[in-house]
Amino acid sequence: MPLAQARTAPRYRHPGGSTAFGTNLAYRLGKLKELGLLEGVWLDCGCADGGYTEALVASGADKAIGVDPEQSRIDEASARRQAALERGDRRAQRTEYYCCTDNFPLPAASVDAALMNEVLEHVADEAATLREIHRVLRPGGRLVVISPNRWFPFEGHGMRVMGRDFGFPIPLLPWLPYRLATKVMSARNYWPHELRDTVAAAGFQIEKVDYVLPVFELYQWMPAFAISAYRRLMPIIERSPLRRFGVSTMIVARRPA
Numbered sequence: 001m002p003l004a005q006a007r008t009a010p011r012y013r014h015p016g017g018s019t020a021f022g023t024n025l026a027y028r029l030g031k032l033k034e035l036g037l038l039e040g041v042w043l044d045c046g047c048a049d050g051g052y053t054e055a056l057v058a059s060g061a062d063k064a065i066g067v068d069p070e071q072s073r074i075d076e077a078s079a080r081r082q083a084a085l086e087r088g089d090r091r092a093q094r095t096e097y098y099c100c101t102d103n104f105p106l107p108a109a110s111v112d113a114a115l116m117n118e119v120l121e122h123v124a125d126e127a128a129t130l131r132e133i134h135r136v137l138r139p140g141g142r143l144v145v146i147s148p149n150r151w152f153p154f155e156g157h158g159m160r161v162m163g164r165d166f167g168f169p170i171p172l173l174p175w176l177p178y179r180l181a182t183k184v185m186s187a188r189n190y191w192p193h194e195l196r197d198t199v200a201a202a203g204f205q206i207e208k209v210d211y212v213l214p215v216f217e218l219y220q221w222m223p224a225f226a227i228s229a230y231r232r233l234m235p236i237i238e239r240s241p242l243r244r245f246g247v248s249t250m251i252v253a254r255r256p257a
């Protein structure tokens with residue numbers, strides 16, 4: 001059983017929640033596999049409790065290094081790694097975890113690829129984080145950034161108004177004028193060209209701009225038959241202009257050789 005499949009999926013999720021389980025995880029990593037990227041040494045930047053770090057190794061990466069600024073998350077990931085080692089799962093030997101912010105404990109040009117899955121919108125300094133990833137990537141290495149798409153008509157992270165948090169998807173919030181939306185948004189939200197330009201400004205060459213559709217893994221308010229029908233249509237939507245309304249934008253970029 002792949003490490004990531006051993007994780008317990010939560011009963012309820014929304015677009016701003018974790019994607020490190022089940023169909024959502026397989027769908028997102030499937031995009032990377034189709035591009036032939038799941039090999040070599042990966043950096044999972046903002047790894048949380050290690051769901052994608054584990055899955056990268058299970059999906060073909062030679063090694064995956066998870067970094068996150070919250071010690072409690074790193075402790076949870078490390079504990080699960082230790083449990084896997086005790087079970088004799090050799091793949092756990094190919095994962096590492098470090099608690100850090102923008103100064104990664106890694107040599108320059110030491111990783112082949114880096115993943116920022118729903119992370120860039122949360123960091124304190126986008127430019128500083130991207131520069132640090134640029135430093136540890138080998139020349140020619142790839143960066144994959146997946147962050148909220150403002151064309152998606154819901155803000156999955158909720159909003160904060162007058163000191164009160166509303167932690168559920170807020171309809172049409174991303175479509176408000178930026179100066180109004182940012183006053184209440186709990187996390188950044190990017191138009192696709194904004195995300196592309198942010199990555200390019202850090203010295204990366206953009207190779208691909210793609211979109212990530214919502215998978216509706218455990219949508220509390222959607223009936224099962226509707227989710228099943230939607231998933232059957234996903235390959236068609238992926239080839240249509242409707243893909244631009246995906247929940248997230250995916251940027252694939254390269255550190256110039």
